[in-house]
Amino acid sequence: MSTPTPIPPPGTGAKPLRADAARNRAKILDAARDAFAQDGRDAQMDDVARRAGVGVGTVYRHFPTKESLALAIVEQRFDRIIAEGNELLRTDPDPWRVIERSFELCATTQLTDRGYADAVAAIAAASTAHGPLGPPPQQLLQLIELSTTMVERARAAGVVRADLQPSDMPPLYAGLASVVQAGVPDWRRYMEIMLDGLRPR
Known part of the structure; x- marks a missing residue:
């Protein structure tokens, strides 16, 4: 019988996981997004285990705390955002x-x-001895590089205001995300207003 190929957890430098452990991890993350979507920061680890069809001990082996589980959801989403941006x-x-x-x-x-959004809220509400939890530096660097390339191309083409900086983009995205999270039905109108503000003067 062949040995399953180890699979590294996405977004981390952790030791590679066996295929069965990687499958359990993926099921736990899917279940956690559902749990956070339903219960927000009140989501419980035993509920995540039930939804994933695994024992609660398996959940804790992969994610020792609820905050680490929420952070893994955010890291997974950031990986997708980076891939889609590229x-x-x-x-x-x-x-x-x-x-x-x-x-x-x-x-x-x-x-x-919605599970991603509520996981972000859970992370924002949590802190550690080392300060607030957040995505790992490598992901932040990749997002900065994406914003820099995007803004520099747009400025070179003259389609955005000349003073637009890559550092302006995260607060704008956060503002739009807040509008959507608030349940504003006409969020596209607010997006258009923000985009109009980026046009050349």
């Missing part, structure tokens, strides 16, 4: 359309993955 830059030659689509991606993420 795909936008690779496939769409229109710098303005890339910015538009990045805002659309931000909003639809909040709409389609």
